[in-house]
Amino acid sequence: MQEIALAGLNRGGFFEKAAFYGGTCLRIFHGLPRFSEDLDFSLLRPQTHFSFEPYFKTLREEFAAFGFEVEITAKQKTAVTDIASAFLKKSSSLYDVQVAGQKAMKIKLEVDTDPPLQFATEEKLLIQPYSFYVKCFALxxxxxxxxxxxxxxxxxxxxxxxxxxxxxxxxxxxxxxxxxxxxxxxxxxxxxxxxxxxxxxxxxxxxxxxxxxxxxxxxxxxxxxxxxxxxxxxxxxxxxxxxxxxxxxx
Structure with a gap:
């Protein structure tokens, strides 16, 4: 499911503005042997008023092509009250992608809109659900x-x-x-x-x-x-x- 989400974001041009990082990036592209499912992204440069909503359409279309209906909701962050949000930055945007199918699942997407800089990126090839490149943080x-x-x-x-x-x-x-x-x-x-x-x-x-x-x-x-x-x-x-x-x- 994470790969389908990445494919939809790629199709929408998201990786022209952002890069993939975090545990799921490490698992998918570098073989980290532990489970991780959240999708964490960083803009390539700070953009205070960045909106993720323009990419909702291609995300929905990508999942639909594989027979899944998705509901995307923006999560409103308030004071830190639980572990899941304990390390969220005030400058990040958080979204839930609810996937309907044989077994409902949820994917959390977070976008850092005020990223710390001095990082490098590389284009990593993903061959599922088809071949495409994902811009990722360098190791x-x-x-x-x-x-x-x-x-x-x-x-x-x-x-x-x-x-x-x-x-x-x-x-x-x-x-x-x-x-x-x-x-x-x-x-x-x-x-x-x-x-x-x-x-x-x-x-x-x-x-x-x-x-x-x-x-x-x-x-x-x-x-x-x-x-x-x-x-x-x-x-x-x-x-x-x-x-x-x-x-x-x-």
């Missing part, structure tokens, strides 16, 4: 966004183990982290005051975060999203610290 910038979430995500009293699973995935594959994009994100969120950040400063932030991590809670959060639960048994504060020592930076 070093996807990694930077993930580490910003890992270090600063406000999830009340819960730990988002999916952040730690993705962190492990990036490090094991030797993917470089774009510090410049991380810094842009941290400055925009009010978590970092300087225009730059050094490797040493970043690693100090990571070490502090690891030392406060409830590993058992992190494991419990992610286990239902992965096929190989035994792979999580190695998780510990020391494990994540040693992964940090293996980080490479762009």
């Amino acid at each position: 070093p910038d996807l990694f930077a966004g993930k580490m910003h979430a890992l270090l600063y995500r406000k999830w009340q009293n819960r730990v988002k183990g999916r952040d730690w699973f993705d962190y492990e995935w990036y490090v094991r594959r030797g993917i470089a982290l774009n510090l410049a994009h991380f810094c842009e994100r941290a400055r925009q969120s009010g978590d970092w005051a300087s225009d730059t950040i050094t490797k040493q400063e970043f690693l100090a932030l990571l070490q502090t975060r690891v030392h406060t991590l409830d590993v058992a809670s992190a494991r419990q959060d992610v286990v239902r999203f992965v096929k190989d639960a035994e792979a999580l048994n190695i998780w510990s504060q020391d494990y994540f610290l040693q992964l940090g020592a293996m980080l490479v930076f762009a």
